[in-house]
Amino acid sequence: MSLDHYFIQLANHKLKKTPKRIEILRVMNSKNTYFSPQELWAMLKEKFQKIGLPTVYRILQQFQEIGIVASIQKEDNQLYYFLCSIKHSHHHFICRKCKKVSCVEYCDFEQIKKSVEEQLQSKAETHFLQIEGLCKDCLES
């Protein structure tokens, strides 16, 4: 996706187009993988003489708030973000080898919802689904 798309979102939410934000977007947009704040920080330190880790955390949080990044859940309970501008509820496929993240729009939750509600007599309101495996590229290599 074009960086301009993200710049427009920044403007829409009155977030300034700063060098740090631009670089984070550039790095994240160069690969479709998820990143930890520390990883991004390490990459940004190669380009900027001064760059604080809190800045990275802040920017990622803001990007999540304005809906251009999403986070994934890992066993280590740390924060991982990736670019995702889809607004409606959907899910993610994550390659366990290369960390690539792909959006999964298809999900027939109705069956499970129905089963849960019947068996437990409860109301299923939301669901979180994350799929892991090997992506096309990693399967081939």
Add this chain to the structure above:
Amino acid sequence: MSLDHYFIQLANHKLKKTPKRIEILRVMNSKNTYFSPQELWAMLKEKFQKIGLPTVYRILQQFQEIGIVASIQKEDNQLYYFLCSIKHSHHHFICRKCKKVSCVEYCDFEQIKKSVEEQLQSKAETHFLQIEGLCKDCLES
């Protein structure tokens, strides 16, 4: 479920049947809700004059390793555990009001797996699904 079931698992894995372990099992077995280590610690402090937080963390980890507790994922990225002895892959329904956790054995993942693998030409290996809503009791009250 009877506490004896858990005591047998302790014995099977050569874990001693200590007062702290017994009490954690008793507390967790008294409600079908999830607990944070800190919550359990607070409850245990009422019964024991001396009880360290690391003990609670250690016991919960061990219980997870021997397959009598499982953990849930929350937005705050902290650890939450609940009693669950089901060995095979399944999912959980969590009541957002009372924190009750129910196991969900039904899941037709084949459809999504097929869709993902076709569209992304990837291999879907594992999936994590967590359902949130209101349980029977909380719906009624």
Add this chain to the structure above:
DNA sequence: TTGTAAACGAAAATCATTTTCATTTAGAAT
């Protein structure tokens, strides 16, 4: 009853994440 590995508590360490606050900067207004 005794021996011993396992369990435990206290204290400190670790480490990811957040807060504080003084300084700098993007971008709008002039």
Add this chain to the structure above:
DNA sequence: ATTCTAAATGAAAATGATTTTCGTTTACAA
């Protein structure tokens, strides 16, 4: 182009959950 100001940032410290260390205690088998 210059000025102004709220937003953005860095440095340092704080926070808070979780883990490690290590000396003492305990479960339980012999």
